[in-house]
Amino acid sequence: MNGKEWRNGMSKYAAFISYRHGGIDEKVAIQIHKEIERYRLPEKIAKAKGIKTLGKIFRDAEELRAASNLSEIIREAIRESEWLIVLCTRRYKDSVWCMEEIEYFIELRGRDRVIVVLIEGEPNESFPKILTEIEQDGEIVHIEPLAVDVRADSEKEIVKNVKNEKFRFLARMLDLDYDDLRQRQRERKKKQIMAMASVICVSVGIFVGTVMLKNIELEKAYTALDDSMQQTLRGQSYYLAEYASEAYNDGDRTTAALLALEALPQNLKEPERPFVESVMQSLTQALGVYDYSSGFRTDKVYSLEEEAYDTKAQISADEQVIMIEKYVYTAGNMLQRKVYVYSLQDKSLLCQYNLSEMNRSYYTASTKSAYLMKDSKTLLYLGSNGLTAVDIYTGEKLFQGNAGDELIVSRQEDVIVTTDYTKGFLYFYDAAGEETLNCNLGTENKYTLCDVNADSSSVVLSVIAEGAEGLMLLDTKTGESTFVNQSGECKNVFFIDNTQLCFIREDTEEDLKHIVVCDAESLAENYLCDANWEIRDVCATKNNTCVYFHGKKIYEVDIVTGKIKWEHEFSTSVLSIEVTDNICGITCNDGQSYFYDMGTKELINSMEGNGEGFYMLAINEDYACMRDYWGQNIRVYKRQDYENEDVVSKDISDVVVDNPDKWYTCSSSGDKIMLGYQKGMERGIQIFDSENLSPLGGQTLENLEYSNFDN
Structure with a gap:
């Protein structure tokens, strides 16, 4: 070609x-x-x-x-x-x-x-x-x-x-040919040099005359140099303010604050650089000084050394630490695994442990190999020596068990279940680490450990066997098993209560995907969604509903009637959802994150990103965490709620007839508040009464003969 x-x-x-x-x-x-x-x-x-x-x-x-x-x-x-x-x-x-x-x-x-x-x-x-x-x-x-x-x-x-x-x-x-291309390049260079030489000869005479004029202008240049340096420093401060805003949008408030401080003069009496107001805005944003808004706000970023095949996270019950599992793809189709525990207060690393290697063919999106107990100090993990329980603060080993690939813990934490897919065994332990039961699953079929029901009586596994696909239910005390045929691979399987299961089923014959609710006792099924597109995730709420997404929309559907109770469309495609305690976290392709109260369907708040899509890992009433595409950066959001009677809150859209694209904080004189706005190419200011936030008037920057808000 x-x-x-x-x-x-x-x-x-x-x-x-x-x-x-x-x-x-x-x-x-x-x-x-x-x-x-x-x-x-x-x-x-x-x-x-x-x-x-x-x-x-x-x-x-x-x-x-x-x-x-x-x-x-x-x-x-x-x-x-x-x-x-x-x-x-x-x-x-x-x-x-x-x-x-x-x-x-x-x-x-x-x-x-x-x-x-x-x-x-x-x-x-x-x-x-x-x-x-x-x-x-x-x-x-x-x-x-x-x-x-x-x-x-x-x-x-x-x-x-x-x-x-x-x-x-x-x-x-x-x-x-390489040598031919090099030779042609030399010929071109030679022509360029010859052309340049002729220009230089003409220029020498001009240069001699110009030198005398330049000497005269040199004195003026020295006088203007100080002004020029000040303008350069001002421009540098603008850039640092932008970088500080980017760091804040990335969730790194510490870096945002340090960048903003670097752009401010150290001595205000004899400033070594000009003061730029937007830098102060970046600093107050990073420190949250004037942020009286409620909702989930960027708090910390944890950066791992290398990109990962996948990353999981769990916030401790006392909300003092975060546990991060990292999976790295290596040769031989194996996954190297590691678990880290960090402080949520100062980001310090409390402990880290190598986990056993896992064959990637056994891995699913729901795979877990570590768990932080509700006492917030006991870490369970599957290490090279088998199941291990350790105190995250002292390092004391509490108990050990058999080798394994996956780990789940019941809601009451009275049953611990692990799988060893290489040997084909399922192991059960009590909270003290005593082995209570083991079951030989064999190695002929592919199993995925999914969930334990609410009263800890049953564990469910997804099964792919020759000629049959479905779910296997096992009694956690006797090991008695029941196979539920589903005629398709089952993913994202979890118990809604003691008997009802929810999962995504792939029907390869019909090329359809279904969200199914199945009663484990009566085997009665209810189809919540039938789709000819990929269903990537489904989550349960406390409202007897499930939430899933497709394209730009999320849907909440009743698990009894199958009717859609609520739907919402975003500006770009949804990447991930997570629901816990009726708090729903949503991330989108454009880096935007949204947080909803699923009880009231009210938007708690939204957060701008840096244009890079993140994936929600965990969420509760107070914290949310997500990872970037590469699995290297874990971003943590902390919820803040202000109920100060001295703080007046009002939706600006209620008092402004024609809402702009964006508002900017400018200044306050005590009885009046001035906000900057941008609408398309137009920028201006709007003044509000600080007591009741009623609009008093406004003007465009062009009419005021200003070029930007910093003036």
Whole structure:
């Protein structure tokens, strides 16, 4: 395929850069991105190929903040890319997302259109197996792909090597000989130098005369320098204020406050930099000084060392600590697991434990391998030595049990259930860690441990067997089992009460998904939703209802009648929901989060994000936590409710006829409050009476001859 044919195709991107975020990986990705997009073909090659540039490059840090698994947006970008550029480091092959990107691209376009760049390490350390092993005649054959080698002793030299070696990947993308492309580039450079030389000769004479004039102007320049520096510092303060707002939207109030403080003068009597009012607004926002609004507010961000296959979280009953489970995809289709316990007060790490490895084929979205008991100090986890109970504050081991893959605890915490899928056993323990029962499930079928009912008498597992799919109910005291045939895989299975189960069932024959409520005793079923689209989650409320979402809408449906009781549409697609104690947390694609009281259907509050979609992990009356797409950052929200009689609260939409797009806090004189507003391109101010918040008047900034609110 020649360059002309390629660019006349429908591909949106010349290449997709697959790399591990952060560190030298990201620096090289940025440099390659620049080198390719800025490169202009030599004139003869441009005419032959019918193009002047290679076109756009997809690098996800610039093109998107993602959704779930290998998001459809990334898949679409790969489909729309002619080449895949793989940046190999020792860290790269540990990323499940990067491996899926390579696998998907090779499936579409083959290995011939993959360009490998070796940044660090030896090939056997940094090249992923998917690029070094192929199957031929039923056997695995080792190959070593040709790579552009940019390795060096320092990051600065590596980036420099990228600039020097750029013609190697450019030549391949253009289907040209490397030496030929280099030679043509030298010829172009030579012409440019000759043209520049002629310009310089003419310019020398002009320069001599100009020097005398410049000496005269130099004195004036020194006088203006101080003013210029002040303007530069003012601009820097504006940028720091913006970064502080971004950190606040990311949920990191500490960083937001530090950035704002950096932009403020240290000495107000003799300020070393100008005072910018928007910086003060960023600082008060980060500290919550004048925030009298109620609802869930950003509190803390916990950042893990590396991206994860999945991340789970649990807030302790006393709301003093947060437990975080991390799953990392490794070679051999295995998941490495780890559990961390952090303080919710000062973010300090109280303890961390390695969990046993788990085969990814056993993993589901509901899989759990650790649990924090209601005493808020006892942690249960499945370690390499089996089930372990430990005091999170002292480290004292309380008891140990058998090895396992999954763990669940009954609502009353009197029954602990674990599974060992390798051996095919189910183990039951009491609260003291004594084994009360074990059941041999066998290894022929696939099981998923789901839930224990309200009175701790039954445990339910999802089962996939040859010729049958459904649910298995086991008595927690006798081990007696009952199989409930469902003719389809059952996911997100949980007990609503002692006998009623709710789950999502996939009907592969009809290509439908159903939300089903099934009575475990009578086996009577009620279908709450039938869909030809993916149902990703369903949650129960205290109102005898279930909540699910599709596209931009969430729905609440009665589990008895199957009728929709409430629905709501958001501006962008819903990513996740979580319901606990009738508090519903919702996250959307645009990074926005919403919190509802499901009893009253009232919006408690909403929070803006940074444009990146987060996933709700846990929520209760006082806290909510969510993770980012990469599973690295856990954002915690804390609920605050103000009932101060001195604070007057009023919905501005009740007193303003034509509501703007956005309001800004400006200032107060005691008896009057001034707010800034923006509506489309128009910006202005509105003044309110501070006693009853009635509007007194307003004006646009243009009419006031001001350029911005800081004036």
